[in-house]
Amino acid sequence: MAETKQKYYLTTPIYYVNARPHIGHAYTTIVADVVARRQRLLGNDVWFLTGTDEHGQKIERAAKAAGVSPKDFADGISIQFRNLWDRMGLTYDQYIRTTDEAHKRGVQKLFSTLKDNGFIYLNAYTGAYCVSDEAFVDAPVGTPCPDCGRLLEEVTEENYFFKLSAFQEKLIDLIESGTMDVQPETRRNEVLSFLRGGLKDLSISRSSFTWGVPVPGDPKHVIYVWLDALANYITALGYGSEDETNFKKYWPADLHLVGKEIIRFHCVYWPAFLMAAGLPLPKKIVAHGWLLFEESKMSKSRGNIVRAETILEAFGSLKPEISKAEQDLFGADVLRYFLLREIPFGSDGSFSFDALVTRYNADLANGYGNLVSRVLKMIQVEYAGSFSKLQSKHIVSSVYLEGVDELVAYGSEGIEKLVEVTAKLAIEKQLLDRDLLTQFDFLRYSVDRYLSANAPWKLDGDVPEDEARRQEILYTAAESIRVVTALLYPILPYATAKVWAQLGLGDIETAAKNGELKNLQWGGLKSGTKLGALGPIFPRADKELITRMNEMEQNNAPATAPAEAAPATTPAVEAKTEPVSIGIDDFMKVELRVAQIKVAERIPKADKLLRLEVDLGNETRQILSGIAEHYTPEELIGRRIVIVANLAPRKMRGLESHGMLLAASVGDGDKPVLATVPDDAVLGSRVR
Numbered sequence: 001m002a003e004t005k006q007k008y009y010l011t012t013p014i015y016y017v018n019a020r021p022h023i024g025h026a027y028t029t030i031v032a033d034v035v036a037r038r039q040r041l042l043g044n045d046v047w048f049l050t051g052t053d054e055h056g057q058k059i060e061r062a063a064k065a066a067g068v069s070p071k072d073f074a075d076g077i078s079i080q081f082r083n084l085w086d087r088m089g090l091t092y093d094q095y096i097r098t099t100d101e102a103h104k105r106g107v108q109k110l111f112s113t114l115k116d117n118g119f120i121y122l123n124a125y126t127g128a129y130c131v132s133d134e135a136f137v138d139a140p141v142g143t144p145c146p147d148c149g150r151l152l153e154e155v156t157e158e159n160y161f162f163k164l165s166a167f168q169e170k171l172i173d174l175i176e177s178g179t180m181d182v183q184p185e186t187r188r189n190e191v192l193s194f195l196r197g198g199l200k201d202l203s204i205s206r207s208s209f210t211w212g213v214p215v216p217g218d219p220k221h222v223i224y225v226w227l228d229a230l231a232n233y234i235t236a237l238g239y240g241s242e243d244e245t246n247f248k249k250y251w252p253a254d255l256h257l258v259g260k261e262i263i264r265f266h267c268v269y270w271p272a273f274l275m276a277a278g279l280p281l282p283k284k285i286v287a288h289g290w291l292l293f294e295e296s297k298m299s300k301s302r303g304n305i306v307r308a309e310t311i312l313e314a315f316g317s318l319k320p321e322i323s324k325a326e327q328d329l330f331g332a333d334v335l336r337y338f339l340l341r342e343i344p345f346g347s348d349g350s351f352s353f354d355a356l357v358t359r360y361n362a363d364l365a366n367g368y369g370n371l372v373s374r375v376l377k378m379i380q381v382e383y384a385g386s387f388s389k390l391q392s393k394h395i396v397s398s399v400y401l402e403g404v405d406e407l408v409a410y411g412s413e414g415i416e417k418l419v420e421v422t423a424k425l426a427i428e429k430q431l432l433d434r435d436l437l438t439q440f441d442f443l444r445y446s447v448d449r450y451l452s453a454n455a456p457w458k459l460d461g462d463v464p465e466d467e468a469r470r471q472e473i474l475y476t477a478a479e480s481i482r483v484v485t486a487l488l489y490p491i492l493p494y495a496t497a498k499v500w501a502q503l504g505l506g507d508i509e510t511a512a513k514n515g516e517l518k519n520l521q522w523g524g525l526k527s528g529t530k531l532g533a534l535g536p537i538f539p540r541a542d543k544e545l546i547t548r549m550n551e552m553e554q555n556n557a558p559a560t561a562p563a564e565a566a567p568a569t570t571p572a573v574e575a576k577t578e579p580v581s582i583g584i585d586d587f588m589k590v591e592l593r594v595a596q597i598k599v600a601e602r603i604p605k606a607d608k609l610l611r612l613e614v615d616l617g618n619e620t621r622q623i624l625s626g627i628a629e630h631y632t633p634e635e636l637i638g639r640r641i642v643i644v645a646n647l648a649p650r651k652m653r654g655l656e657s658h659g660m661l662l663a664a665s666v667g668d669g670d671k672p673v674l675a676t677v678p679d680d681a682v683l684g685s686r687v688r
């Protein structure tokens with residue numbers, strides 16, 4: 001009887017197009033790709049969706065600042081996300097954009113359904129709104145947003161409201177019972193305590209701007225960007241269109257993968273919308289932590305981002321013999337491995353180029369890669385690459401070394417057992433997490449130990465007993481490599497394909513389709529197998545690569561002026577105190593502008609520095625300022641100040657500073673006192 005495939009539908013968040021992708025976005029999409037590949041090799045019918053979120057005030061403002069239409073702006077960034085995913089070989093089945101016509105129709109259909117079902121009403125509302133998060137917030141206007149720290153603005157609108165409050169008990173039940181599984185547990189508890197705190201109805205339309213999907217029948221309103229965005233998970237499948245085949249086939253989602261900061265939207269708003277529309281709920285929502293760089297969340301406004309492109313290029317350059325497209329895939333493998341191996345899934349994790357290179361060398365170049373090349377070379381030399389004499393004989397190794405791991409001491413049988421256990425663990429887990437990769441690495445390490453304990457290279461092929469043992473040892477090692485390779489395939493799709501071919505097993509994608517990567521019983525290397533062409537897979541990376549990657553990121557800072565050539569510490573100009581006269585032309589080159597401090601916070605381990613975000617009217621900037629000993633963050637927020645706006649950006653403590661505050665030095669201690677301007681000075685206007 002033909003096996004019916006189980007469907008598996010998984011999604012990533014759709015990314016905002018206000019800035020181009022960085023490795024934080026890549027992280028989620030990579031994890032989703034690993035899950036998708038794993039589900040496919042298990043024989044399931046997978047639908048993997050990703051895309052971009054293109055409406056809302058944040059995008060409208062970013063486009064305005066760039067001087068282009070929102071659609072042109074969105075087109076430009078959306079394609080960058082898509083191109084990057086393609087360069088990295090990510091196997092999404094569909095790429096949705098919320099500006100797609102079909103999506104917009106689907107969103108309107110969802111809105112109308114909610115309204116027809118009696119869950120939407122019209123009401124006037126005044127509240128504090130966070131433009132960056134695109135959300136009304138329950139905190140006073142003018143105070144920092146409790147989520148992101150940016151200043152809350154007052155917004156009064158006649159809005160459509162969604163009866164979110166009607167769903168509180170139902171949601172608590174669904175999550176507590178596990179009907180809708182929220183992982184990890186810390187996030188589930190966070191959502192539950194939010195729900196227990198009570199739900200207010202949710203404003204789901206806006207009329208203060210136009211960049212969005214119009215409310216059906218009332219086009220002066222646009223639909224709230226989060227309702228618009230969340231709906232992508234069903235509109236992508238054809239919900240609300242003539243052809244709902246995919247919707248019927250794949251919905252509900254088996255997995256929504258998200259970053260921890262958007263868990264509430266996915267575990268509260270989204271299921272409530274779905275229930276109100278009478279639609280089934282996602283089965284599982286999993287939130288991962290943040291990638292930190294230089295100790296804070298990687299984000300565009302902080303300027304501390306790392307781009308995946310840097311890693312693709314740097315690691316790709318280790319393999320000049322392959323094409324550019326393959327170099328990208330190789331670099332992507334390195335990043336995939338690092339992110340999965342280094343960061344405990346669900347927690348925040350630090351990214352550094354140093355750790356990336358160290359991990360690559362230890363686990364891939366010296367670990368897996370070295371094991372593969374040692375073993376296969378020996379089989380090539382001693383047996384002309386053929387497995388005809390090599391097979392599993394289940395002989396308990398006669399070598400027993402005190403102090404080596406028990407499993408290794410048990411020789412072939414021990415290794416075989418370990419392979420079995422590892423394969424079983426991997427099949428049972430839905431997400432390939434760090435623990436599992438540690439287990440793979442343990443297996444690889446044990447095979448290394450097994451080889452050195454049994455030293456097949458010392459055995460003499462002319463002595464029959466030695467020859468029998470050598471055959472067994474090499475078979476055991478090669479067979480372990482086969483299993484480790486199959487297990488690593490979802491994480492290292494490019495490199496494992498090369499190893500698979502070297503093992504003489506052909507195309508790994510075909511093997512995945514045929515179910516050969518899920519049936520990992522011992523003995524898969526049959527006597528007819530013959531090794532393919534051998535060659536190095538993971539060349540060692542030296543420390544110089546770290547410097548190169550750092551430089552690539554520095555050069556990539558969005559500097560406008562070429563002034564970075566100036567040395568970091570200016571030569572002792574102070575020695576000569578002759579006043580220098582400059583003409584008005586020179587003075588006019590300095591752009592002094594009025595700005596308002598929106599965010600102020602301390603920087604860990606930097607006593608003097610504060611990180612500020614200042615509003616210049618149509619642009620927000622990050623500035624680092626050495627005033628932490630003289631001002632507390634609280635007393636700075638909201639103040640109108642003067643900044644030098646056209647100073648070339650520079651990095652301090654890994655964060656980008658784009659501008660300088662003007663301050664007078666007062667008293668003996670040269671206490672800096674900020675130059676201020678009246679409250680009605682227009683933000684962004686020039687001071688001269």
Ligand code: MSP
Nearest residue numbers: 013014015016024025028053229230259290291298
């Ligand atoms: N557009 C919304 C999501 C709508 S989903 C219906 C959004 N977009 S976003 O561009 O801000 O992307 C957020 C997601 O990108 C996070 O939830 C996470 O998956 C990923 N990440 C962005 N920065 C990240 C880190 N620094 N670290 C880890 N993941 C990060 O929110």
